[in-house]
Amino acid sequence: MLIFSPAKIRKLPQMIQEPIKQYTPQTNTINPFLQFLTITGVTVGLVIVFSAIAAGVIMAVFGMKTLTDTFAFNTGNPHLGSALWILQIVSTTIPLFLAPVIFARLIMNNTRDYLKPSFNFNPVFLLLIFTIMLFSNPIMEALTNINQKLVLPASLKGLEEWMRAAEQSAQRATKAMLSMKNIWSMLWAVFVVGLLTAIAEEFLFRGVIQTIFVRLTKNKHAAIWITAILFSAFHMEFFTFLPRVFLGAIFGYFVAYSGSIWTGVWGHFLNNGSAVVITYLYNQKIVKLNPDDQHVFNLWAYAFSLIIVLFLLFIYRNVSIQKKPALSN
Incomplete structure (x- = not known):
């Protein structure tokens, strides 16, 4: 049973007339550097997971040879274009979208500022x-x-050749x-x-x-x-x-x-x-x-x-x- 003292009873009209204080949700105070490490980790993790999913889809639909040809950018494979679209959407577009949404909504609880x-x-x-x-x-x-x-210095010629090869693969x-x-x-x-x-x-x-x-x-x-x-x-x-x-x-x-x-x-x-x-x-x-x-x-x-x-x-x-x-x- 609740018991109110005479003093509290006298204060009831005043308490009723007082405006209700607005609730202010607690904000996430994660250090910005840790935030950067977090979004990096979430993004890399999702890319790895969805890359595995993309590889499984390509192998299930087109077979193992198309999967290897896809990662080797073998333009002689007639299914390469379709496989690359699957790889692009599943292993890149989807995780790059999910990572910031998960970070903003679930980790920082602040969609407005972060998205x-x-x-x-x-x-x-x-x-x-x-x-x-x-x-x-x-x-x-x-x-x-x-x-x-x-051009890079002669001591980094091997790195430059790798960079040009990677660029050419991306262009193919x-x-x-x-x-x-x-x-x-x-x-x-x-x-x-x-x-x-x-x-x-x-x-x-x-x-x-x-x-x-x-x-x-x-x-x-x-x-x-x-x-x-x-x-x-x-x-x-x-x-x-x-x-x-x-x-x-x-x-x-x-x-x-x-x-x-x-x-x-x-x-x-x-x-x-x-x-x-x-x-x-x-x-x-x-x-x-x-x-x-x-x-x-x-x-x-x-x-x-x-x-x-x-x-x-x-x-x-x-x-x-x-x-x-x-x-x-």
């Missing part, structure tokens, strides 16, 4: 991103040409996957390489990893560029390292200024999807522009491209600053 899934951003950003991606092509070409000329795999025979295979490639890859990689890099490095370095710009370097290194394509760092930084600024991961996804999708479409149009002899040609523009185009991209990023930043007071009301 930034809100669509509450100015639609003008989408137009600005489209224009930035369009005008960034000469810069990408210039960086690619600089990257191709980089990409060519096998993008040997699109009709518009439906092209749309499938746009969906997987353009959209799904963009979502998975942006959730991981611009969502989780960039947020971790913002908290670790206390500097937004440092976090963006560190994440861009890690993003480029992750792809293991050393002779396109610089242009991919540039892309990663651009995506990083899209997300940092808008506060939404979907701006990064949009830019990433435009980059990947346009590459797929141009490859298809070139293979079908509809356009003459070879997507592998890295000598389309001249020095003036490079300079103009850089000026326009920086100017548009400046506008993008100003739009985000102007919108912040409205969002806080």
Whole structure:
């Protein structure tokens, strides 16, 4: 039986009139460096598990020979393209998407800050991103040409040869996957390489990893560029390292200024999807522009491209600053 003292009874009206205190959930206080180690471990673990699953699926569907030919990038196998798609989706796209979601929802319990899934951003950003991606092509070409000329010291000649062999293997795999025979295979490639890859990689890099490095370095710009370097290194394509760092930084600024991961996804999708479409149009002899040609523009185009991209990023930043007071009301 509950017994109330006369003093407590006299305080009941006052207690009833007091506003109910809002419950503030406890936040996860894991050190940012440990957060980085955690997301790295979760990602690597999931990639290993799903790579084994992908290998099992390929072997079950096409047999052991196709499985070995897939990892050897043997283009003579007629099933190589399909097997590579299975490998891409199961061993890469799925784990890269699951890792940041598991980390943000289950480990950090903070989806909003780590994934930034809100669509509450100015639609003008989408137009600005489209224009930035369009005008960034000469810069990408210039960086690619600089990257191709980089050579390692003679003492590291063996490493350089391994890097070039790995790059050529990756290019053969990409060519096998993008040997699109009709518009439906092209749309499938746009969906997987353009959209799904963009979502998975942006959730991981611009969502989780960039947020971790913002908290670790206390500097937004440092976090963006560190994440861009890690993003480029992750792809293991050393002779396109610089242009991919540039892309990663651009995506990083899209997300940092808008506060939404979907701006990064949009830019990433435009980059990947346009590459797929141009490859298809070139293979079908509809356009003459070879997507592998890295000598389309001249020095003036490079300079103009850089000026326009920086100017548009400046506008993008100003739009985000102007919108912040409205969002806080």
